[in-house]
């Protein structure tokens with residue numbers, strides 16, 4: 001029998017985390033800081049709205065681009081919060097999570113052989129997304145000394161005539177790095193001069209603890225060459241609902257919509273009604289969760305530093321990204337031994353790209369008690385080394 | 386006494402100790418990006434100003450096996466000239482059985498929460514102590530049958546949610 005798998009699928013390296021999954025599954029009493037999702041339930045009013053929509057029989061497809069009311073609310077939100085103006089009519093579409101938005105954004109612009117600049121460390125779906133389109137991922141490092149921001153120098157170093165797209169995510173998973181408006185401004189000339197398209201995944205924007213969150217498209221000259229991606233998973237604790245959105249100038253938005261209408265038809269209808277309620281009346285809940293993440297971040301990062309794992313103070317998302325370089329262990333070995341010997345699950349930073357090497361991604365979207373127990377176990381582990 | 390302006394950290398500190406007043410100064414200090422001394426000073430000051438009234442535990446007495454009953458008691462009263470509702474409210478509040486007492490709008494004037502060992506003790510308290518008081522015009526006793534949420538905490542058993550040990 002032939003090997004039926006496509007070359008593109010085969011070219012995607014196996015997930016570096018599979019092994020950890022398998023170990024963790026066998027163990028009891030583990031504390032997992034390996035999770036990339038909020039530990040809160042979706043706010044009750046949001047759940048009620050979805051239940052109500054189901055009771056009322058709102059169980060059919062929506063239009064391909066999503067509920068008009070939801071698109072209007074998103075348009076207003078992006079304008080009020082970031083000063084970015086997208087028309088709900090033809091520049092916003094609702095997707096099945098930011099995940100789908102990422103996939104169709106990449107597929108609608110990348111030709112085989114195009115270089116896609118990926119600011120890393122990066123969310124793991126980026127590399128595979130680019131490769132499935134036949135694009136060539138080119139990593140642009142964001143390092144600790146720059147507070148994990150994307151700098152003009154780093155970008156200049158990697159840009160070539162073949163570069164077509166820049167893919168970035170701030171506040172960043174896994175580093176917690178945040179780009180301010182000025183930081184985006186600093187790279188905007190390069191993006192414009194080299195005629196690049198920016199795909200900006202801003203799903204953690206509401207989870208910013210210092211300074212004001214910024215949207216790349218608010219920078220002069222970027223809106224027309226930016227695809228903005230966002231969603232409800234993180235801000236409103238809605239990971240299981242699978243609802244997100246993509247915004248772009250009409251030509252780009254309808255290109256993405258072309259794929260969406262064939263592969264997805266429409267995002268889950270109940271989830272779209274839930275999202276409407278989240279944008280209308282979910283902000284108090286969001287603020288409550290953000291302030292809790294904020295104090296957990298302080299608690300966890302300070303405790304980690306005292307325990308002997310140097311860790312910068314991340315400004316956004318819900319990940320700490322401490323360095324294990326001083327321990328003499330690689331991030332992978334450290335994470336594996338920490339899991340096996342001390343039952344704390346973290347994700348080795350190298351999973352997210354070369355700049356993640358020597359770091360661990362630790363989610364602080366877990367209870368304060370668990371955070372402190374995890375730190376105690378980490379301290380014990382380091383003590384033995 | 387002029388009330389000192391509270392800052393964001395004071396507010397957050399209050400939120401955190403309202404949630405769990407046993408959180409150590411060290412942990413509070415980390416969470417609020419203060420030092421322990423700073424936390425202690427702020428708490429002391431807010432205690433002195435009466436912003437923090439007391440520290441108490443939220444107890445499920447039913448589970449503790451001390452079956453007791455609770456009732457909401459609503460009262461219609463005639464306010465007194467010169468004192469309004471305050472004086473009578475104080476006289477009611479002095480009773481140990483009264484756990485909370487509030488002036489309310491609507492058909493009744495006061496709403497109170499009353500504890501007793503059993504139903505007889507509660508009704509005896511109402512009929513012998515409260516109803517005969519001067520200025521009390523009418524009482525309504527509402528027995529509490531089950532508590533689902535107290536002080537912001539849901540008390541019913543919840544199913545743990547499924548969460549993957551790893552996700553991205």
Ligand SMILES: Cc1ncc(COP(=O)(O)O)c(C=O)c1O
Pocket residue numbers: 036096097098099100123169173201203230231232233239242243244553
């Ligand atoms: C950076 C980033 N983008 C996108 C996603 C996917 O979000 P969604 O649940 O909306 O598909 C995640 C989820 O972890 C993420 O971390």
